[in-house]
Amino acid sequence: MATISVRTRDGGLHSFDGRIGASLMENIRNAGFDELLAMCGGCLSCATCHVYVEQLPTSASLPVPSIDETELLEGSDYRQERSRLSCQIPFDETLSGIVIGIAPED
């Protein structure tokens, strides 16, 4: 089992089993978090899947953001150091235990 924990905008923390191979965005969406709009369906066009990676399991690493991802994130008023677009992160076993916060809506 590989778990994902999501902090919603009201501060609540919710954990669930993630699906390996799907993106973090798809996992969060499929778990029923409607705060994450993900309007472009994951094709790196909209930045409405913005999250903060609050905790990364030790020894896990995330793919380096592409230039496009970085540039899209630059447009958010809520960008932080740990900002990522969740559609750009494939979920696998090594990420089990990851804690993700949903960023405020721009």
Added chain:
Amino acid sequence: MRPDNLTRSFDCVIVGGGHGGSQTAAALRQSGFSGSIALIGAEPDLPYDRPSLSKDYLAGTKTFERMHLRPQDFWGTREVELLLGRHVSAVDPTARIVVTDGGEYFSYGQMVWAAGGDPRKLSCSGSDLAGIFYIRSKADCDALIDVLPNARRIVIIGGGYVGLEAAAVFRKIGKEVTLVEALDRVLARVAGEPISRFYENEHRARGVDLRLNSNVASLEGVNGRVSRVVLEAGEAIAADIVVVGIGIIPSVGPLIAAGAKGANGVDVDEFCRTSVPDIYCIGDCARLENGPGIRIESVQNATDQATTAAKAICGEFKAYDATPWFWSNQYDLKMQTVGLNYGFDSVVTRGDPASRRFSVIYLKNGAVLALDCINSPRDYVQGRKLVDSAARIDPAALADTSRQLNEIDFVTS
């Protein structure tokens, strides 16, 4: 057991299970709506991401399951009753009832019409032959995918986004593609000339036989299947299949028949209310009365209008004022648009199209209206601020790529 055709009552009935309809249901619950909700959709599938149809799904690189906007149990936990595979054919605003093709009656307290549109069909002779495809629904796309392995020569009619995206997919899988466009440039309805010329070059460079200024006179077939597309100029182009992307006709018949004001789309006010009490209309089939006088066909518009309508139903009247945005993927080209360019009177090209990374900025009376950004997400995000403030900027500064768009001084209009 209760027979299906007895009237059932819902506090809110949403007609159309696409981007707008599903977001309305989700937004109603997010806004605290506690009444009963029905989402009536003509398609049999769970609400799904439509833009992928002409992109990853057609290319076979995305499964349908990954395109669901929400999973099945989402609707259960939100207590949204999904009534799929049902087409609403009539609305009685006095009795507050919608009627389906199957003869079911559903009464509503509030109604949101989010029925999108049907593809505009060819009308020339031969348009009823087999082998002619449209791309609007999963069913349309599946029918096309079924025949693709046996099709070598594909003629696409229409040089809008859907036709161009399909052309890109077909070239990627090695098909011979001819694209026929009646006007003198592709994307003429939505983009400025530099964008049209850029995409024409890209498609031609990848082997698409692009025919501008070409009207289709008729389609000809063998044994009831299309085999040739005949142009008005006389030429006939051989085709194993024909794919048509010439826009949509908004699905508003029952609503107009029920007395809603509108013609090519239903007219709505800033809260997405129609002229009929307690009936809202959103998405591709809604025309904002106080907007640019057009319907906007985009996921952003459908989603944001859904939220506006849902909030209004919950008593929170917040006028629709979202900045429009849109995207299109073709080959390795990502186009992102922000703003609406309607009525622009000048255009600035920022960067060199030959570098395949540039933006086109649309101005009206010196103020920034919109940007089309090719492989330039930074211009897209920074340009949004210029659009939001209708920035007045020196065009030479806009064109100067040694400065970022957020480094240029401007005056707000």
